[in-house]
Amino acid sequence: xxxxxxxxxxxxxxxxxxxxxxxxxxxxxxxxxxxxxxxxxxxxxxxxxxxxxxxxxxxxxxxxxxxxxxxxxxxxxxxxxxxxxxxxxxxxxxxxxxxxxxxxxxxxxxxxxxxxxxxxxxxxxxxxxxxxxxxxxxxxxxxxxxxxxxxxxxxxxxxxxxxxxxxxxxxxxxxxxxxxxxxxxxxxxxxxxxxxxxxxxxxxxxxxxxxxxxxxxxxxxxxxxxxxxxxxxxxxxxxxxxxxxxxxxxxxxxxxxxxxxxxxxxxxxxxxxxxxxxxxxxxxxxxxxxxxxxxxxxxxxxxxxxxxxxxxxxxxxxxxxxxxxxxxxxxxxxxxxxx
Numbered sequence: 356x357x358x359x360x361x362x363x364x365x366x367x368x369x370x371x372x373x374x375x376x377x378x379x380x381x382x383x384x385x386x387x388x389x390x391x392x393x394x395x396x397x398x399x400x401x402x403x404x405x406x407x408x409x410x411x412x413x414x415x416x417x418x419x420x421x422x423x424x425x426x427x428x429x430x431x432x433x434x435x436x437x438x439x440x441x442x443x444x445x446x447x448x449x450x451x452x453x454x455x456x457x458x459x460x461x462x463x464x465x466x467x468x469x470x471x472x473x474x475x476x477x478x479x480x481x482x483x484x485x486x487x488x489x490x491x492x493x494x495x496x497x498x499x500x501x502x503x504x505x506x507x508x509x510x511x512x513x514x515x516x517x518x519x520x521x522x523x524x525x526x527x528x529x530x531x532x533x534x535x536x537x538x539x540x541x542x543x544x545x546x547x548x549x550x551x552x553x554x555x556x557x558x559x560x561x562x563x564x565x566x567x568x569x570x571x572x573x574x575x576x577x578x579x580x581x582x583x584x585x586x587x588x589x590x591x592x593x594x595x596x597x598x599x600x601x602x603x604x605x606x607x608x609x610x611x612x613x614x615x616x617x618x619x620x621x622x623x624x625x626x627x628x629x630x631x632x633x634x635x636x637x638x639x640x641x642x643x644x645x646x647x648x649x650x651x652x653x654x655x656x657x658x659x660x661x662x663x664x665x666x667x668x669x670x671x672x673x674x675x676x677x678x679x680x681x682x683x684x685x686x687x688x689x690x691x692x693x694x
Contacts, residue, residue: 387571388468389686390480391673392417392488392660393578394653396588398673400433402578403481404441405679410477410686413442415467417482417491420622422449422460425608428601429624431592444471451613454542461490465568472571480573485659486535489562491569492663496561498546499553509545524548529557535659537652540621574689575666576682578673579657582650588672589649593624593642601628623648 389412391403403414416422421430424447432446444467449455464480464487471478482488513521521544526533528551536543551557580588605628609615615629624645631641660666667685671678 388415388472388478388480388569388573390417390488390492390573390575391482391578392480392485392575392663392666393483394580394585394656395483395649396585396592396653397483397578397580398675398678399481399483399578400431400673402673402679402682403479404433404439405674406682407441407477407479408439409683410479411475412477412479413444413471414438415464415471415478415480416443416445417460417464417480417484417487418446419455419457419460419484419487420619420625421446421482422455423447423451423453423619424449425451425604425611425613426619426622426625428596428599428604429622429628431596451608451619452617454618457486457490458495460487461495461568464491465570468569468571483656485656485663488660489663492567492573492575493562494567498550498561502549502553505549505552506545509548510541513541513545518544521545521548529559531559531662532557534655537623539626542618542621574686575663576685577660577663577666577668578678579668579670580672582654584672585653586646586650589653590646593645593649596624597638597642602631605629605632623652 389406389410391399391406393399406412407414418430420426421432422445433443445460445463448463468478468480480488480491509521518539518541521541522533522536522538525536525544525547529547532547536547547558550561554561601624605625608620609632613619620626620629627641627645627648630636631638636644669678669681673679
Protein backbone atom coordinates (compact mmCIF):
# COMPACT_ATOMS: atom_id res chain seq x y z
CA UNK A 356 0.00 0.00 0.00
CA UNK A 357 1.40 3.41 -0.96
CA UNK A 358 2.11 6.08 1.64
CA UNK A 359 -0.62 8.28 0.15
CA UNK A 360 -3.18 5.50 0.55
CA UNK A 361 -2.46 5.33 4.28
CA UNK A 362 -2.29 9.03 5.05
CA UNK A 363 -5.17 8.58 7.51
CA UNK A 364 -3.10 5.99 9.42
CA UNK A 365 -0.52 8.71 10.08
CA UNK A 366 -3.22 10.97 11.51
CA UNK A 367 -4.41 8.21 13.85
CA UNK A 368 -0.89 7.89 15.23
CA UNK A 369 -0.97 11.58 16.17
CA UNK A 370 -4.16 11.33 18.28
CA UNK A 371 -3.67 11.34 22.03
CA UNK A 372 -5.71 8.37 23.35
CA UNK A 373 -6.86 10.45 26.32
CA UNK A 374 -8.69 12.71 23.89
CA UNK A 375 -11.09 9.83 23.25
CA UNK A 376 -11.93 9.43 26.96
CA UNK A 377 -14.52 11.39 28.88
CA UNK A 378 -12.35 13.57 31.19
CA UNK A 379 -14.65 12.82 34.12
CA UNK A 380 -13.64 9.16 33.82
CA UNK A 381 -10.12 10.17 34.81
CA UNK A 382 -11.19 11.79 38.11
CA UNK A 383 -10.39 9.84 41.25
CA UNK A 384 -13.69 10.04 43.15
CA UNK A 385 -11.92 9.60 46.48
CA UNK A 386 -10.01 12.86 45.88
CA UNK A 387 -12.93 15.09 44.93
CA UNK A 388 -13.81 18.06 47.15
CA UNK A 389 -16.22 17.43 50.02
CA UNK A 390 -18.45 20.02 51.68
CA UNK A 391 -19.84 19.99 55.22
CA UNK A 392 -22.58 22.59 55.47
CA UNK A 393 -25.66 23.31 57.55
CA UNK A 394 -26.99 25.46 60.38
CA UNK A 395 -24.97 27.18 63.05
CA UNK A 396 -23.89 25.12 66.09
CA UNK A 397 -24.43 21.80 64.30
CA UNK A 398 -20.82 20.63 64.68
CA UNK A 399 -19.59 21.22 61.14
CA UNK A 400 -16.05 22.09 62.21
CA UNK A 401 -15.71 18.95 64.33
CA UNK A 402 -16.90 16.70 61.51
CA UNK A 403 -14.72 18.43 58.93
CA UNK A 404 -11.65 18.08 61.11
CA UNK A 405 -12.32 14.39 61.79
CA UNK A 406 -12.80 13.68 58.08
CA UNK A 407 -9.62 15.58 57.23
CA UNK A 408 -7.63 13.41 59.62
CA UNK A 409 -9.04 10.20 58.15
CA UNK A 410 -8.86 11.17 54.48
CA UNK A 411 -5.71 13.25 54.34
CA UNK A 412 -7.68 16.43 53.85
CA UNK A 413 -7.39 20.16 54.33
CA UNK A 414 -10.13 22.51 55.50
CA UNK A 415 -11.42 25.30 53.27
CA UNK A 416 -13.52 27.58 55.47
CA UNK A 417 -16.83 28.88 54.15
CA UNK A 418 -17.58 31.64 56.64
CA UNK A 419 -18.24 35.25 55.69
CA UNK A 420 -16.85 36.68 58.96
CA UNK A 421 -14.02 34.25 59.74
CA UNK A 422 -12.10 35.69 56.77
CA UNK A 423 -11.39 38.79 58.88
CA UNK A 424 -8.32 38.91 61.10
CA UNK A 425 -9.07 39.51 64.75
CA UNK A 426 -12.68 38.36 64.63
CA UNK A 427 -12.08 35.06 66.39
CA UNK A 428 -14.38 34.38 69.33
CA UNK A 429 -17.64 35.46 67.74
CA UNK A 430 -16.94 33.29 64.69
CA UNK A 431 -15.82 30.25 66.71
CA UNK A 432 -12.62 29.84 64.73
CA UNK A 433 -10.85 26.60 65.57
CA UNK A 434 -7.76 27.65 67.57
CA UNK A 435 -4.46 26.63 66.01
CA UNK A 436 -3.64 24.33 68.92
CA UNK A 437 -6.92 22.46 68.30
CA UNK A 438 -6.48 22.05 64.52
CA UNK A 439 -4.41 18.89 65.09
CA UNK A 440 -2.05 19.75 62.26
CA UNK A 441 -4.80 19.99 59.63
CA UNK A 442 -4.30 23.06 57.41
CA UNK A 443 -7.18 25.57 57.48
CA UNK A 444 -7.55 27.89 54.50
CA UNK A 445 -9.45 31.17 53.95
CA UNK A 446 -9.37 32.12 57.61
CA UNK A 447 -7.76 35.43 58.66
CA UNK A 448 -7.08 36.51 55.09
CA UNK A 449 -8.71 39.98 55.09
CA UNK A 450 -8.16 43.14 57.08
CA UNK A 451 -11.10 44.08 59.33
CA UNK A 452 -11.64 47.24 57.29
CA UNK A 453 -11.94 45.29 54.02
CA UNK A 454 -15.27 44.38 52.49
CA UNK A 455 -14.70 40.78 51.48
CA UNK A 456 -17.31 39.61 48.97
CA UNK A 457 -18.85 36.31 47.94
CA UNK A 458 -17.42 36.78 44.44
CA UNK A 459 -13.92 37.14 45.87
CA UNK A 460 -14.48 34.09 48.05
CA UNK A 461 -15.54 32.00 45.05
CA UNK A 462 -12.33 32.85 43.21
CA UNK A 463 -10.08 32.40 46.26
CA UNK A 464 -11.71 29.11 47.27
CA UNK A 465 -11.50 27.74 43.73
CA UNK A 466 -7.78 28.49 43.62
CA UNK A 467 -7.19 26.93 47.05
CA UNK A 468 -9.15 23.79 46.13
CA UNK A 469 -7.21 23.41 42.88
CA UNK A 470 -3.92 23.69 44.79
CA UNK A 471 -5.01 21.11 47.39
CA UNK A 472 -5.97 18.67 44.63
CA UNK A 473 -2.64 19.21 42.84
CA UNK A 474 -0.87 18.21 46.04
CA UNK A 475 -2.86 14.98 46.27
CA UNK A 476 -4.92 16.05 49.25
CA UNK A 477 -8.71 16.17 49.78
CA UNK A 478 -10.31 19.63 49.99
CA UNK A 479 -13.07 19.79 52.64
CA UNK A 480 -15.22 22.92 52.45
CA UNK A 481 -16.68 23.61 55.90
CA UNK A 482 -19.11 26.33 56.90
CA UNK A 483 -22.59 27.73 56.99
CA UNK A 484 -22.42 30.81 54.77
CA UNK A 485 -24.89 29.68 52.15
CA UNK A 486 -24.30 32.59 49.80
CA UNK A 487 -20.54 31.92 49.77
CA UNK A 488 -21.15 28.23 49.15
CA UNK A 489 -23.48 28.96 46.26
CA UNK A 490 -21.01 31.45 44.79
CA UNK A 491 -18.37 28.72 44.79
CA UNK A 492 -20.49 25.86 43.47
CA UNK A 493 -22.97 27.67 41.23
CA UNK A 494 -21.37 31.03 40.50
CA UNK A 495 -22.29 34.70 40.72
CA UNK A 496 -23.16 37.01 37.90
CA UNK A 497 -20.86 40.05 37.40
CA UNK A 498 -23.71 42.47 38.02
CA UNK A 499 -24.06 46.14 37.15
CA UNK A 500 -21.63 48.68 38.52
CA UNK A 501 -22.30 50.84 41.54
CA UNK A 502 -24.89 53.57 41.07
CA UNK A 503 -24.04 56.28 43.60
CA UNK A 504 -27.31 58.19 43.19
CA UNK A 505 -29.49 55.09 43.58
CA UNK A 506 -27.49 53.92 46.60
CA UNK A 507 -27.84 57.31 48.22
CA UNK A 508 -31.61 57.19 47.77
CA UNK A 509 -31.84 53.67 49.20
CA UNK A 510 -29.62 54.52 52.16
CA UNK A 511 -31.62 57.68 52.76
CA UNK A 512 -34.82 55.65 52.88
CA UNK A 513 -33.19 53.25 55.33
CA UNK A 514 -32.12 56.17 57.54
CA UNK A 515 -35.67 57.49 57.64
CA UNK A 516 -37.62 54.24 57.81
CA UNK A 517 -35.14 51.75 59.26
CA UNK A 518 -32.95 49.09 57.62
CA UNK A 519 -35.79 46.59 57.89
CA UNK A 520 -37.66 48.66 55.29
CA UNK A 521 -34.97 47.68 52.77
CA UNK A 522 -35.48 44.03 53.69
CA UNK A 523 -39.23 44.31 53.15
CA UNK A 524 -38.56 45.82 49.73
CA UNK A 525 -36.21 42.95 48.86
CA UNK A 526 -38.80 40.44 50.05
CA UNK A 527 -41.34 42.01 47.71
CA UNK A 528 -39.16 41.64 44.60
CA UNK A 529 -36.94 38.67 45.52
CA UNK A 530 -38.18 36.29 48.20
CA UNK A 531 -35.15 33.99 47.89
CA UNK A 532 -32.71 36.83 48.54
CA UNK A 533 -34.80 38.00 51.49
CA UNK A 534 -34.47 34.53 52.99
CA UNK A 535 -30.70 34.55 52.83
CA UNK A 536 -29.93 38.20 53.69
CA UNK A 537 -30.28 39.23 57.32
CA UNK A 538 -32.88 42.00 57.83
CA UNK A 539 -30.21 44.42 59.16
CA UNK A 540 -27.50 43.71 56.59
CA UNK A 541 -27.78 47.11 54.93
CA UNK A 542 -24.94 46.65 52.43
CA UNK A 543 -26.29 43.43 50.89
CA UNK A 544 -29.88 44.69 50.95
CA UNK A 545 -28.89 47.85 49.09
CA UNK A 546 -26.98 45.81 46.54
CA UNK A 547 -29.94 43.46 45.97
CA UNK A 548 -32.25 46.40 45.33
CA UNK A 549 -29.64 48.18 43.21
CA UNK A 550 -29.36 45.15 40.92
CA UNK A 551 -33.12 44.87 40.65
CA UNK A 552 -33.74 48.52 39.78
CA UNK A 553 -30.81 48.72 37.34
CA UNK A 554 -31.48 45.48 35.46
CA UNK A 555 -35.17 44.81 35.97
CA UNK A 556 -34.30 41.32 37.24
CA UNK A 557 -33.72 40.19 40.80
CA UNK A 558 -30.55 38.57 42.13
CA UNK A 559 -32.07 35.10 42.20
CA UNK A 560 -32.82 35.14 38.47
CA UNK A 561 -29.31 36.39 37.72
CA UNK A 562 -27.75 33.63 39.83
CA UNK A 563 -29.71 30.99 37.93
CA UNK A 564 -27.96 32.02 34.71
CA UNK A 565 -24.38 31.95 36.01
CA UNK A 566 -21.58 29.40 35.85
CA UNK A 567 -19.63 28.11 38.81
CA UNK A 568 -15.92 28.95 39.11
CA UNK A 569 -15.27 25.50 40.62
CA UNK A 570 -14.56 23.20 37.67
CA UNK A 571 -14.65 19.88 39.54
CA UNK A 572 -17.71 18.27 41.14
CA UNK A 573 -18.18 18.58 44.88
CA UNK A 574 -19.79 16.07 47.25
CA UNK A 575 -21.84 18.01 49.82
CA UNK A 576 -23.15 16.77 53.15
CA UNK A 577 -25.49 18.67 55.44
CA UNK A 578 -25.93 18.44 59.20
CA UNK A 579 -29.26 19.12 60.88
CA UNK A 580 -30.50 18.95 64.44
CA UNK A 581 -33.89 19.18 66.14
CA UNK A 582 -34.83 22.77 66.92
CA UNK A 583 -34.70 22.17 70.68
CA UNK A 584 -31.16 20.78 70.48
CA UNK A 585 -30.05 23.67 68.28
CA UNK A 586 -31.41 26.11 70.87
CA UNK A 587 -29.56 24.32 73.65
CA UNK A 588 -26.27 24.23 71.76
CA UNK A 589 -26.56 27.86 70.67
CA UNK A 590 -27.19 29.02 74.25
CA UNK A 591 -24.17 27.06 75.47
CA UNK A 592 -21.98 28.49 72.72
CA UNK A 593 -23.00 32.07 73.49
CA UNK A 594 -22.13 31.51 77.16
CA UNK A 595 -18.74 30.19 76.06
CA UNK A 596 -18.13 33.18 73.77
CA UNK A 597 -18.69 35.62 76.62
CA UNK A 598 -16.58 33.50 78.98
CA UNK A 599 -13.71 33.44 76.46
CA UNK A 600 -13.67 37.23 76.28
CA UNK A 601 -15.92 38.27 73.42
CA UNK A 602 -16.36 41.79 74.76
CA UNK A 603 -12.62 42.22 75.34
CA UNK A 604 -12.06 41.12 71.75
CA UNK A 605 -14.51 43.75 70.48
CA UNK A 606 -12.96 46.47 72.65
CA UNK A 607 -9.52 45.50 71.38
CA UNK A 608 -10.62 45.74 67.74
CA UNK A 609 -12.07 49.20 68.34
CA UNK A 610 -8.93 50.29 70.20
CA UNK A 611 -6.80 49.20 67.23
CA UNK A 612 -8.76 51.54 65.00
CA UNK A 613 -11.32 49.22 63.43
CA UNK A 614 -14.38 51.46 63.00
CA UNK A 615 -17.74 50.20 64.26
CA UNK A 616 -19.03 50.74 60.72
CA UNK A 617 -16.64 48.10 59.33
CA UNK A 618 -18.50 45.38 57.47
CA UNK A 619 -16.95 42.72 59.71
CA UNK A 620 -18.90 44.19 62.63
CA UNK A 621 -22.22 43.75 60.83
CA UNK A 622 -22.26 40.01 61.37
CA UNK A 623 -24.22 38.11 63.96
CA UNK A 624 -22.78 38.31 67.52
CA UNK A 625 -20.55 41.31 66.74
CA UNK A 626 -23.44 43.58 65.88
CA UNK A 627 -25.14 42.81 69.19
CA UNK A 628 -21.84 43.12 71.07
CA UNK A 629 -21.40 46.65 69.72
CA UNK A 630 -24.91 47.50 70.84
CA UNK A 631 -24.04 46.24 74.33
CA UNK A 632 -21.01 48.55 74.43
CA UNK A 633 -23.21 51.44 73.29
CA UNK A 634 -25.72 50.82 76.07
CA UNK A 635 -28.56 49.67 73.85
CA UNK A 636 -29.26 46.80 76.27
CA UNK A 637 -27.56 45.07 79.19
CA UNK A 638 -25.51 41.87 79.00
CA UNK A 639 -28.26 39.36 79.94
CA UNK A 640 -30.56 40.89 77.31
CA UNK A 641 -27.71 40.89 74.78
CA UNK A 642 -26.98 37.22 75.39
CA UNK A 643 -30.66 36.37 75.02
CA UNK A 644 -30.85 38.37 71.78
CA UNK A 645 -27.78 36.65 70.31
CA UNK A 646 -29.29 33.26 71.10
CA UNK A 647 -32.58 34.30 69.52
CA UNK A 648 -30.89 35.65 66.39
CA UNK A 649 -28.74 32.52 66.09
CA UNK A 650 -31.85 30.34 66.21
CA UNK A 651 -33.48 32.43 63.50
CA UNK A 652 -30.30 32.26 61.46
CA UNK A 653 -30.22 28.48 61.82
CA UNK A 654 -33.74 28.27 60.38
CA UNK A 655 -32.73 30.46 57.43
CA UNK A 656 -29.66 28.31 56.83
CA UNK A 657 -31.80 25.17 56.72
CA UNK A 658 -34.14 26.77 54.20
CA UNK A 659 -31.20 27.89 52.10
CA UNK A 660 -29.29 24.61 52.03
CA UNK A 661 -32.41 22.55 51.36
CA UNK A 662 -32.40 24.17 47.92
CA UNK A 663 -28.84 23.16 47.14
CA UNK A 664 -28.60 20.26 44.67
CA UNK A 665 -27.17 16.84 45.53
CA UNK A 666 -26.83 17.59 49.24
CA UNK A 667 -27.08 14.52 51.49
CA UNK A 668 -28.46 15.23 54.96
CA UNK A 669 -27.33 13.58 58.19
CA UNK A 670 -29.18 13.96 61.46
CA UNK A 671 -26.98 14.46 64.49
CA UNK A 672 -24.15 16.69 65.70
CA UNK A 673 -20.90 16.69 63.77
CA UNK A 674 -18.81 15.57 66.72
CA UNK A 675 -20.81 12.33 66.98
CA UNK A 676 -18.82 9.23 66.07
CA UNK A 677 -21.94 7.72 64.54
CA UNK A 678 -22.37 10.69 62.17
CA UNK A 679 -18.70 10.45 61.19
CA UNK A 680 -19.05 6.76 60.35
CA UNK A 681 -22.24 7.30 58.35
CA UNK A 682 -20.65 10.09 56.32
CA UNK A 683 -17.58 8.00 55.64
CA UNK A 684 -19.78 5.05 54.61
CA UNK A 685 -21.59 7.37 52.20
CA UNK A 686 -18.26 8.52 50.75
CA UNK A 687 -17.15 4.92 50.29
CA UNK A 688 -20.40 4.08 48.52
CA UNK A 689 -20.03 7.07 46.20
CA UNK A 690 -16.43 6.16 45.39
CA UNK A 691 -17.46 2.55 44.73
CA UNK A 692 -20.24 3.57 42.36
CA UNK A 693 -17.88 5.82 40.38
CA UNK A 694 -14.93 3.46 40.28
